[in-house]
Amino acid sequence: MIRKMIKNYDYSLIIITIGLSLFGLIMIYSAGYYASLKYNWGSNHFFVRQLLSLLLGLVVFSGALLFPYKAYKKLTKLMLLVTTFLLFLVFVMGKVVNNAQSWISIGGFNFQPSELAKLVIIIYLAYVLSKKQSYIDDFNRAIAPPLILVVFIAGLIFLQPDFGSMLILVSIAGVIIICSGVKLRHILFLAVSTVIFAAIFFLFFASDEQLSRIRGAYQPFKFRDDGYQLINSYIAVASGGLHGVGLGDGIQKLGYLPEVQTDFIIATVSEELGFIGVLCVIASFFYIVYKGFLLGVRCNDTFGRFLAIGISSMIGIQSIINLGGAIGLLPLTGVPLPFLSYGGSSLLVLLLSMGILINISAFVNMKKKEELVASPEPQYKKFMSRSLHS
Numbered sequence: 001m002i003r004k005m006i007k008n009y010d011y012s013l014i015i016i017t018i019g020l021s022l023f024g025l026i027m028i029y030s031a032g033y034y035a036s037l038k039y040n041w042g043s044n045h046f047f048v049r050q051l052l053s054l055l056l057g058l059v060v061f062s063g064a065l066l067f068p069y070k071a072y073k074k075l076t077k078l079m080l081l082v083t084t085f086l087l088f089l090v091f092v093m094g095k096v097v098n099n100a101q102s103w104i105s106i107g108g109f110n111f112q113p114s115e116l117a118k119l120v121i122i123i124y125l126a127y128v129l130s131k132k133q134s135y136i137d138d139f140n141r142a143i144a145p146p147l148i149l150v151v152f153i154a155g156l157i158f159l160q161p162d163f164g165s166m167l168i169l170v171s172i173a174g175v176i177i178i179c180s181g182v183k184l185r186h187i188l189f190l191a192v193s194t195v196i197f198a199a200i201f202f203l204f205f206a207s208d209e210q211l212s213r214i215r216g217a218y219q220p221f222k223f224r225d226d227g228y229q230l231i232n233s234y235i236a237v238a239s240g241g242l243h244g245v246g247l248g249d250g251i252q253k254l255g256y257l258p259e260v261q262t263d264f265i266i267a268t269v270s271e272e273l274g275f276i277g278v279l280c281v282i283a284s285f286f287y288i289v290y291k292g293f294l295l296g297v298r299c300n301d302t303f304g305r306f307l308a309i310g311i312s313s314m315i316g317i318q319s320i321i322n323l324g325g326a327i328g329l330l331p332l333t334g335v336p337l338p339f340l341s342y343g344g345s346s347l348l349v350l351l352l353s354m355g356i357l358i359n360i361s362a363f364v365n366m367k368k369k370e371e372l373v374a375s376p377e378p379q380y381k382k383f384m385s386r387s388l389h390s
Contacts, residue, residue, distance in 0.1 A: 002066060008365035009065065009358055013291055016284055017061070017339070017354045021054055021347065023281075024265070024340035031253045031268040032261035032342060046261050046342050049109075053344030057351035064355020069304060069363065072356070076127045080149075083120045086113035087156040094160070098259075098334065099209065102160045103345075112345035114157045114165035119349050121150060121169055122176065122310030129180040130302035136181045139189075143182055147173075147190075163210065164333030168317055170194070175313040176306055179296075217331040229264065232257040233326050236267040244274030261342040263334055266326045282323070285338065288354075289316040295361055298368070304360045311353045 025047065032046030039045075072079075086104065090113060094101040103110040125146055132142040150173045157166040174194075178187055202211070212226040220227020220234075236252040239245060250271040253260045260268055269277045292312020299305040315338050322337040324330030336346045 004366060005066070005359070005362040008362040008369070010291065010295075010361035010365070013288065013354065013358050013361065014065075016287060017351070017358075018058075020281075020284055020339035021057070021351070024347075025050055025054060026247075027265055027269055027340055028261050028342050030248050030250070030272060031265060034254050035261060038255070049344065050342055050347070053109075053347050056344075057348045060348060061351040061355040064352050065359055065362075067355075067359065069307060069356055069359045070301070072123050072307075073127050073303060076124050079120045080124055083113060083117050084153070084156070087117065087153065089113075090160060100160050100162050100334070102157075102162045102165075109344060112165075112343070114160070114162050114169075115343075115345040115349045117153055117157060118165070118169050118172060118314055119311075119353050121153060122172060122307065122314065122353075124149070125173060125176045126303050126306035126310055129176065130306055133181065133302055137183055139182070139186050143177060143186060147177075162334070164321065164335040167333060168314065168321065168335065171317045172310055172314050175317075176310050179309050180306065213331040213333070217325070217328055220328065229258055229332065230326075230328050233264055233267040234328070236264075236271040237327065240270040240272065240274040240277075242274050242276060244270070244272045244277060247272050262336055263322070263332065263341070264326055265337050265341045266323055269340070281340065282319075285315060285319045288312060291361075292357055295357065295364060299360060299364050300367065301363075304363065308357055308360050311357045314353065315350070 028050050029044070029047040033043040036043050036045035089104060090101060093104065095103040095105050095110060097103055097110070102114055103112050105111075128146045129136070129142070136142045150170070154166045154170050157169065174190065177190070202214075212223070215223040216226035216228075216230055220230045224231070232252050236250065236257060239251070245251075250268055252271055253268055257264055257267060266278065266281065269281060289312045292308050292315070296305045296308035296312070299308060318335055318338050321330060321333060321335045322341070325332040325335070336343045338350050339347065
C-alpha cells in the first residue's frame with residue numbers, strides 16, 4: 001500500500017513545498033542576522049531556530065504523507081479538545097510577544113496554538129459538513145452547530161489578542177461552508193452578519209492600536225508613526241526594481257524595517273531579488289492553491305474534497321493578507337507569509353497541512369487509475385499509451 005501511495009503522490013507539490021521552505025530559510029538568514037546581532041543572540045539565531053523547525057517539520061511532513069487522510073476523522077474530537085485546552089492554557093501561562101499573549105514556551109521553543117487551530121478547524125469542518133450533505137440546506141441543523149464552535153475558537157484567539165489568526169480562521173471556515181453546497185441566501189446572511197459585526201467592532205470597540213494599523217495602511221505618510229513600517233516596506237520594494245540589489249545586500253533590514261524576518265520578509269525578497277523574485281514566490285503560492293482546489297474538485301470523497309479546499313484556502317488567504325499588508329492594500333495583522341516568514345509553529349502546521357494535501361492526491365490518483373483499469377479496453381490502452389510517452 002505504501003509503495004502504491006508513493007507512486008501516486010503529486011511530486012510537483014512536494015518539490016514546491018520543500019523549495020519554498022528552503023528559500024524561506026535562506027531569506028531568514030539574510031533578513032534576520034542584523035536583528036540577531038542587535039539582541040546579542042549571534043548572527044545565526046533566527047536561521048538556526050528556523051532550521052531546527054524545518055527539520056522537525058520535514059519529519060511531520062513525511063509522516064503526514066504516509067498517514068491516510070481518512071484516519072483524521074477518528075481523531076477530530078481529540079484534536080479539538082487538545083487545541084481548545086492549549087488555547088485556554090495560553091491565558092494561564094502564555095508568553096507575551098508584541099502585545100499578544102499567543103505563545104506557550106515548551107523546552108525553550110515557543111509554540112502558537114492558534115496556528116494549530118487553523119488546521120484543526122479545517123479537519124473538523126470537513127468531517128462534520130461531509131456527514132451533513134443529505135440535509136446541508138437546513139441551516140439550523142447543518143451549519144449553525146459547527147459555526148458556533150468556530151466562533152468560540154475564533155473568540156479565544158481574538159482575546160489573546162491575535163486578530164490576524166482569527167481573521168484567517170474565520171475566512172477559511174467561510175470558504176469551506178460556501179463550498180459545502182449551502183444555499184445562497186444562507187451565504188448572504190453569513191456575509192452580511194460578518195460585515196455588520198466588523199463595522200460595530202471597529203466603530204465602538206477597536207483599540208487605538210488596532211485603529212492605528214488602519215491609519216498606517218491607508219494614510220502612512222499622514223500618520224508617519226503608524227505608517228513607519230509600511231513606508232520602509234515601500235522603500236525596500238522600490239529599491240529592488242526588476243532584479244534586486246543582490247542576495248544579502250539589502251539595506252532596510254539594517255534596523256530600518258522592524259520584524260523584517262517575519263511580517264515583512266517579502267520586502268527583503270523584493271529588495272534583494274527584485275520583482276522577479278517576488279513573482280516566483282507569488283506564482284508558487286498560486287500553484288499550490290490552484291492544485292489544491294483542483295484536487296478538491298477531482299476528489300470523490302466529500303471529506304477529502306473539503307479538506308483539500310480548506311488547506312489550499314488557508315495558504316491562499318494567509319498569503320494574501322501578508323502580501324497585502326506589506327504593500328499597503330490591507331492593514332498589518334502580524335500574519336506570517338507561508339513557508340518564508342520566521343516562525344516554527346507556522347512552518348510545522350504548514351508542512352503538516354501540505355503532507356495531508358499530498359496524501360489526498362495519492363488516493364485521488366489511485367482511484368482514477370482503478371477506474372481507468374475498470375473502464376473499456378480501448379480507453380485503458382489509450383491512457384497507458386499516453387503514460388508511456390509522457
